[in-house]
Amino acid sequence: MIHSRKIWLESMFRIADPVLESLSNRKLKELMPVDSPLVGRETYAHLEALGRLLAGIAPWLERKQDGEEEVLRDKYAVMARQAIDAGTDPNSPDFMNFTEGGQPLVDAAFLSHAIVRAPQELYGQLEPRVKQQLIECLKKTRRIKAVPSNWLLFSAMVEAALYMMGEEDFDVMRVDYALKQHEHWYLGDGTYGDGPHFHWDYYNSFVIQPMLIDIHLTFKGMYPDWDSAYEFVLSRARRYGAVLERMISPEGTFPPVGRSLAYRFGAFQLLSQLALMETLPEELDGGSVRCALTAVLQRTLAGEDTFDENGWLRIGFCGNQPDLAEGYISTGSLYLCSTLFLPLGLSSDHPFWSMRDAPWTQKRAWSGQSFPLDQSVF
Template sequence: MKKSFALPALLVIAVIYTQKVTAQKAKKKEQTQIAIVTGQQDRLFWANTLYKIAYPVVHNLAEGTLKQNLPLELGPQYYLPVKKVTYLEAVGRTMAGLAPWLALPDDVTEEGKMRKQMRDELLKGLANAVDPNHPDYLNFRTEGQPIVDAAYVAHAFIRAPKALWEPLDATTKKRFVEEFKSLRTRKGAYNNWLLFAGLTEGFLLKIGEQHDPARIDFSIRKMKEWYAGDGWYSDGEKFSMDYYNSFVIHSMLVDLLGTLVEKKMAQQQDYDLALQRMIRYSEFLERVIAPDGTYPAFGRSITYRTAAFQALAQTALMEKLPAHILPAQVRCGLTAVMHKMFDGNQNFDSNGWLVLGFNGHQPMVADQYTSTGSLYIATLGFLTLGLPADNKFWTDPAASWTSKKAWSGETLKKDYKVEY
């Protein structure tokens, strides 16, 4: 009996082994197929995701239905008059992230068609935004919060003047100038808010309008004083560990100083130093992206999601990454973050609007100044879409980012503080 069952038993073992090997090969093949994603595929994913986020804001503003349709979800203990601030928040923050992408020339690709539609609708909506007789006229004239979000509007104009500012009609341009100047009746917080006032005045300087040099100078001086070292600024007199160096400080300071140098109102070395510090800070941002695309949810305003990577995205956009950080590893790291954050619909409601939370509907983590409009700052993580599709950021083969190298035993650069 034992001998009669020996052969069938071996056959069973062989079949099981073959099935196991086949399954392993299939899994390996599947993993290989998943790994082979081109930069052009990454780019289309970025473009589709940015379009998905921005479309409800831009389209509704163009149609005159933004105030009608934008949800008014509020963080716990929210203390602002939401209807006076949230709409400008949504518009300014959305367009600041869109601007570099919309600045690219038209083309006949799927992405190009989306980009042109987005630009055309935004230009239409911007005229509505400053028309006092339009239902979607945005409030610049009262409350302190508009100081913040007018600066994001101005930042978009600075980032894409030929796409977003120059095409506006004379009346709309005049109205924006008047709205920006109206902000001078109020003062903001004694922290990163100084940069908001400075940047808006910097834009007025850039287009040859009367500006307030004191607001510009004060914002620059305080940022210099608040530099904490190793690429980090203190947000005010006391340091806080959060992403405000990326949400606001580095990008606005560098672009404001760039405008001042252009107008011969600042020294080139001041700009160069601020840029060096942003480059250094961007190294930290690249390193905090975990191998699986997650990143730490610490500090204020984690509901701003991918805006946490604005400084890294802008450094890559400017093609100023340190030599040891390949453009492709930044692309792959940020793509991993975006897949983690936006592959599902957990961050959107049934009508496509962003919901309060970090990765999902988590209103308990929203700050007391956060409403639905605030969330559209997430677009700032997509700035590198402003590089054309044939740039090496998009064409180079996939590369591991630093933490992925570290956790897989690959060679990586040691990290040391800098003295500037």
């Protein structure tokens, strides 16, 4: 209940503070360590940290709160706008890479997702100079070719943000191609392939389904075929959200399956998004989902040496486990975990936060309680 929200807020601040405090003072490149199994990731790590962090905390920044929490929200919203300025100003020591290599497209998309989730706080209240900087930086990523995978959604998400910001020259074909290809890549029972093939990993939640949903919602009413497809996109997302909830053990652990495990509880972005949208699967209620995600949050952050001595996240799934890093992982990548915090965009008196504590599916199952049968979808 309210105690859960306090836990979430404290955890969010702990993760966000080093990034936003450094960027708001234009000292991110000076202060942020860049750990990675490959050399050269500092070229990308700073935009990774900014885009991924803001993608998770954007809904909380966008919604005014009450009392002390509103004071904090306003403080962090100011720092977030300063961070966007620092990262997109060519004269800033923290000016970020939007052009070199392929990776900038990925994290420009996460930054774009943040803007779509918080259009007033992360775009509307920017100074005109910063708005133009941001638009120019996002447009520069158009020169990066998206590989035939979830990357198509990165190109589409950048276009969604540009459209939301009033840019009339958004590329409708990048959006249409991403949506149509993912329809072709749907494999059944709420799961899309990452490209034409199935992968055992959490990319349906890290990227695919959250971006599909928000791209559709951004362009709602533009094309009848996009609108008619959304019904299926949402139905599949709800099914995948139900599967995610069943992944959470009675102890708050979840299976370390697939790549990018260093994103930690970012694996539950889609379940968090469904809670934010007030469209959880019918068999789930907000109280049990809140308790399940709180258990995951606490269990994961309890890992030894999750943070370094200056508060930066370390590579790992539960604690400091640098051997778990694929070559594309760096310190900046880790901030995708912030996407668990999406339900903080609901008011503190919303039923998600005010409902009584309740056991989640596995907790009910392994304690001998009744629990809903699992149902597949087409």
